[in-house]
Amino acid sequence: MLLQEPSRLLVVEDEASIRRALTAALRAEGYGVRGEATGESIEEVAASFRPHLALLDIRLPVGPDGYEIARVLRRQGDLPIIFLTAADALRARLDGFAAGGDDYLVKPFALDELLARVKALLRRSGRTPTRRQVGDLIVDEDGRSAVRSGTDLELTRKEYDVLVVLVRNVGQVLSKGQILRLVWGYDAYDENLIEVHMSSLRRKLEAVGPRLIHTVRGVGYVMRP
Secondary structure: OOOOOOOEEEEEOOOHHHHHHHHHHHHHOOOEEEEEOOOOOHHHHHHHHOOOEEEEEOOOOOOOOHHHHHHHHHHHOOOOEEEEEOOOOHHHHHHHHHOOOOEEEEOOOOHHHHHHHHHHHHHHHOOOOOEEEEOOEEEEOOOOEEEEOOEEOOOOHHHHHHHHHHHHOOOOOEOHHHHHHHHOOOOOOOOHHHHHHHHHHHHHHHOOOOOOEEEEOOOEEEEOO
């Protein structure tokens, strides 16, 4: 079974706080992310990182602006481009599309909207991985299925959602708070939810193979093959 690698996203944003927030949010969704403050070495970055999608701030204080970066990326390959900018005038949007942009988001924007647009563009371009593998575990996000050693795990909806979060962040320790936010939303508050679902999920995984989900005492959980 062919398993695609995670989609690689290039973020060019000069404001460090925004760049860090975008990078963290996109990595939590399972993407490979590279953040750059400028586009001064964009040709070398694109050649080494080979992004599947780029998110570009338009107004950059140093080096080429977002429009010029888009033109460079377009010359190197056909990848979706989303412009991020505080400029909401019609002329700015038209200039963005003329430079090769596929979408345009005006700051401040909702993170959920950005994630939805990224996913939609990747899907339309055929660059969205539908299956992820950790050891002998295969998770198909489109089919919402999880199979280990050829056995369908028959997970509940929330067990599956917890599993997807862990698989998207293999090797990264996630706190209970992070898992609660990613699976139940920001209003969730009962950490016992995590323990109950994690116990059930582990039992089903370990019925057909060795432990994949490990507890890091006082910190959270991590998935390791």
